[in-house]
Amino acid sequence: DTEVTQTPKHLVMGMTNKKSLKCEQHMGHRAMYWYKQKAKKPPELMFVYSYEKLSINESVPSRFSPECPNSSLLNLHLHALQPEDSALYLCASSQVGEGDFYNEQFFGPGTRLTVL
Amino acid sequence: AQSVTQPDIHITVSEGASLELRCNYSYGATPYLFWYVQSPGQGLQLLLKYFSGDTLVQGIKGFEAEFKRSQSSFNLRKPSVHWSDAAEYFCAVGAWNDMRFGAGTRLTVKP
Numbered sequence: 042d043t044e045v046t047q048t049p050k051h052l053v054m055g056m057t058n059k060k061s062l063k064c065e066q067h068m069g070h071r072a073m074y075w076y077k078q079k080a081k082k083p084p085e086l087m088f089v090y091s092y093e094k095l096s097i098n099e100s101v102p103s104r105f106s107p108e109c110p111n112s113s114l115l116n117l118h119l120h121a122l123q124p125e126d127s128a129l130y131l132c133a134s135s136q137v138g139e140g141d142f143y144n145e146q147f148f149g150p151g152t153r154l155t156v157l
Numbered sequence: 158a159q160s161v162t163q164p165d166i167h168i169t170v171s172e173g174a175s176l177e178l179r180c181n182y183s184y185g186a187t188p189y190l191f192w193y194v195q196s197p198g199q200g201l202q203l204l205l206k207y208f209s210g211d212t213l214v215q216g217i218k219g220f221e222a223e224f225k226r227s228q229s230s231f232n233l234r235k236p237s238v239h240w241s242d243a244a245e246y247f248c249a250v251g252a253w254n255d256m257r258f259g260a261g262t263r264l265t266v267k268p
Contacts, residue, residue: 045200072253083247083258084201097254131200135253143253144189144208150200 045149053155064115064132073115076131122156159184163259171267178233180248190231191249
C-alpha cells in the first residue's frame with residue numbers, strides 16, 4: 042500500500058466551528074506532514090511529526106492544532122478559523138533519516154477547506 | 158538556505174510538441190531534487206527524483222530531467238506533450254524534513 046488517504050475531501054465550516062482533518066498511511070513511514078496550499082501557490086509546510094512527536098512547527102497560529110495518535114494517523118484540529126484559512130490542506134509522509142532512500146515524501150489528495 | 162526558482166509561471170505548448178520546464182536551485186550540499194505534478198484540486202504526484210548518480214533521470218508519464226550542477230539546474234523535459242499533461246508542475250529541493258517548493262509552472266496544452 043503506497044497511498045496516503047485524507048478525509049474529508051471537502052469541508053465547509055463557520056468561524057465558530059470545531060472540525061478535524063484526518064490523514065492515514067500504512068507504508069511504515071515515521072514522519073508525517075501537514076501543508077497548506079492556497080490557490081496558484083506552492084504548498085507551505087505547517088507541521089512535521091517524527092516518531093509521533095512534533096518536530097517542526099512553522100509558526101502556525103494556535104487555531105490549528107496537530108495530533109499524531111499513532112504512527113499511521115495524523116490529525117489536524119481546527120477551531121475558530123478565519124476565511125483566509127480557506128485552502129487545500131495536504132498531508133504527506135516519508136521515512137525518517139538522512140540518505141537517498143529517506144527523502145521522498147508521499148502526498149495525499151488533500152482536503153479542500155472553506156471557512157465562511 | 159536552500160531555495161528553488163521556477164522562472165516560468167505559465168507555459169503554453171501545442172499537443173505533440175516538446176516541453177522543457179526550468180528549475181534552478183540553491184543548496185549548500187548535494188541536493189535532493191524532485192519534480193511533482195498537480196492536477197486541479199488534487200494532491201501532488203511525484204514525477205521523478207534525483208539523489209545521486211546518473212544526471213539524466215527518467216520518470217513516469219514519459220518525463221525526464223537532467224541535473225546540471227554547474228548551472229544549478231534540474232530542468233524537466235518531455236519529447237511529445239499530451240493534452241492530459243496540462244497541470245501545475247512543482248520543482249522541489251531538500252531533505253526529508255525540509256523540502257522547499259518552487260512557485261510552480263502552469264502548463265496549458267493547445268489542441
